[in-house]
Amino acid sequence: MRSCRQNFSVIELKHVFKRYPLGTEALSDVGFVLGKGEMAFLTGPSGAGKSTVLKLICLLERPTRGQITVNGQELGRLPARRLPYFRRGIGVVFQDNRLLNERTVFDNVALPLVVAGMTGDEVRKRVLAALDKVGLRGRESGFPLALSGGEQQRVGIARALVHRPPLLIADEPTGNLDAALSDDIIDLFREFNDHGVTVLIATHDLRQIERLKKRVIRLGAGHMLGAA
């Protein structure tokens, strides 16, 4: 049963603790499993530890204690030199989208492919396909600052998905958007999930959680409150 579950889990956290150097206990005994092709919301009030969980999953931080497995890789045993290759298996979307404003939309979306060593026509084909999926085909030569907030977030999503990662995580992707744009963005995530991408979204937007009726993992003050 255990080995069967490992084969199908994309994210697995076991008794994870995270204490920051100044002594703040960000996470305390957090654990959950997200299976292949699942979509879930990670929710809780501000300071609950949602962002910390996402940072641990893409190894921007290391846990103080506990075990984390992502895409079949136990992160505690991942050597530093393998870290970039591990991150290529995850697409990340941020609330502030973190686009490079002095580069074109095309260059922003192409970044994960260029980083992976891809060049030429294949890059062009994949970037245009990704922009097409997020409804921004034809805007590739523009710069991020010329786009609206919703469009910038779409560029961020295109960048997160252009290299076809099996796992997509998003940290408050609708935090800066109005209700209609938020629906569009979350629907995009659902579409990708329908195509087999595992999706984990950290949000405190209860309306979206109610609307999509997907799995919910609740955190409060760094503790697990429930995983429905």
Add this chain to the structure above:
Amino acid sequence: MKAYFTRHAQVFMRTLGDFARSPAATLMTVVLIGLTLALPTGLYVGLLNLQRLSQGWQPRGSLSVYLKRGGADAQAVAAIRRVPGVATVRYISPAQGLQEFKTTSGLGHMGLFGRRNPLPGVAIVTPARPGPRSVALLAGELKTLPDVAHVQSNLVWVERLDAALALGRRLVAILAATLGLALVLILANTTRATVASRAAEISVVRLVGGTNAFIRRPFLYIGALTGGLGALCALLILEIGLIALRGPVAGLDRAYGTHYRLAGLGFGQALTLLGLGALLGWVGARIAIARALRQGEV
């Protein structure tokens, strides 16, 4: 392989674009590096010229053999040629010696010697084996010849000049090493500022799976290109300096009747300087980026 070169070409072109976007800052750094490199390079070129000039004065380690006045100079020269260890002999007759003295001293018009020529015939002997010991032995042997009045070794002042030039070369090397270190620090600091201004970009590249080599690459290009352009600037400064000195040197040349022309760096030396500038820039950038990469590690 093609993809590898394409990636490098893209980074190179982006680096040129970065330079074009901040021309004033780039120009200032390049000129600063140019001045830093021009100083030791200028001294090196000065030493090279001095060395060339000294080589033109006398055959290195030659002996001046003064012949007895009133003797048979032709027989004396023939006897000198027969001495083992003599490579070449150049005979300067008393008349030639006087003419040479008049030309080089500038006192020819004063008619100091009237019709009487006080100078003896001189044989300039080049030893077959250079070196102080062989030359001293040969001088001793030449002194025993009957028609020889005096033998003077030119080795002493050559040795002194060589010692002075060696000291000069050592000073240039110390100066070059010190300024090279300064150059590395200048470029490390410049790169560190660039790294700081691109911290957001670096964090995004990390997040999408960029390796340290990928993150490092554009900064290494910036360092190497800045260093290379700085070296090019140093070559320009040097060339301008040589052009400025050409007039006064020509004046001296005319006054002394020599045929000396100031020489700059050769093609190979110029290429070496360009390569050295690029290498120092690369090293400076590498130091700066290594620190930034360590700070971002988990």
